[in-house]
Amino acid sequence: MRYSFTSKVTRSTTVKRWLAEQGVSHRLFKKMLADHLIWVDGQASGNGPVEAGQIIRFEIPTSKTLTPEFAPLEVIYEDANWLIVSKPAGLTSVPGPHTPNSSLLNRIAGYLVEQKIDAPQPAIMTRLDRDTVGLVLAAKHPYAQGRFDQAHQRTLTKHYLAVVSGKLPSPKGEIDAPLKLAADGIHRIVAADGQAALTKYRVLKEKT
Template sequence: MQFSWQHHGQPCSMKRFLTDHGISMRLIKAVKHGEGHFIVNEKERTGAITINTGDVAGIWLPDEAGDPDVAVSQQPLAVVFEDANWLVVDKPAGLTSVPGPSNATDTLVNRVKGYLVAQRATNLKPHLLTRLDRDTSGLVLVAKNRVAQGMLADGHGIEKTYWAWIEGTLTPTRGTIDQPIGRVADQPRRVVTPNGQRAVTRYRVLATEHGVSRVELQLVTGRTHQIRVHLAAMGHPLIGDALYGGNERRLGRQALHAVALTFTDPLTGKRHSCQAAVPADIARARLAGWPVE
């Protein structure tokens, strides 16, 4: 795969040219160590390279073969958006994002790999740029190659919007939660603690019915379980979130859904906005008045 751009401006080094276009130092070092080529005006170049105005320069990298340790899953994958470099998929609740000891064959990564194999893609190593807890549903951004992955690895340019359903109503009905989050010994549970990492969540209450509020949230930081911890700390854990004190009988999993995802493609400058419908289990619970039993 080759990525190149035309240079306009004063002469500069290849390193400066590539970093200005979002290529990571990790990839530049990989090319220097023989994993690809530097390209100037369709010719391979080595050594000290100067890019002059009008030159078309970039890098060539070999396609990424699939990791043999990552199984191919043929289970369904809901694709919301796709182009040459990106996938946005709608992950169902109950599906783990990445393979692990408890599930190595049917996670989101396994399904994306299966989708790429079926599409006869040349790059078969998906890179998840956003992740969701197993029982959180909604949109996930996937880079289809390591160049794209490196350009958005820091999360800048990605905006994620969540809907959460809680009992009661937050007061005030909109605001910012700025509370540090840390671990509880070796447990999966996190808590608000003065010794934790800074965590910032913006929220607003969208509607309340049957004593249940739908809250829209945006993450300023990205701590583990951040929304779940912040809402629990305010006395309004997510419905179904037993780990943080929510009523599990009302849904059976935390009522959290990544409803919208917007990102700027650093390769084209285009802004892409995607939405995911409310999943069926939450829609059924809402129509039933969020029954306790």
């Protein structure tokens, strides 16, 4: 089973332009085109003109590049397009060189396979580090991922509870320091050539 969607056109345009406005990326559109997974009013279609009132139906192509992992997955919320799952400590969010077939993403793929989705292509939208425990938002398919990237990426805020050693200079403040990947390929460190990172913190409790 593939994910399938319909969209009613409201003005004169082309299939590609209309779907792009709905959140279909250029890359996804090319795959759908190559696999003949676009229909206009029930007829197979390419990137042709469309008029107001016509119905475009499209399906998400399958991909076998992600190995499903059939392991426990704690689902906190689910709808037709999204999953919110709880990531345990010690599990990476996405596959890496040392764990190409075992990650939270692989487990989500396994979960979707069990729901009869053919060769699913989920995407982690809010990654957490391997040793971090918390909620992760995942798109079930590339169309949901594209809509998120188009509309919501810059409005997302993450909140963490952390245990730190030492004493912070004040009970509330900001840490503005660039971060980059450490030599072990897992942890991150403060470095002048890292990516900009701003952390706002507030001390909740101190151990005496």
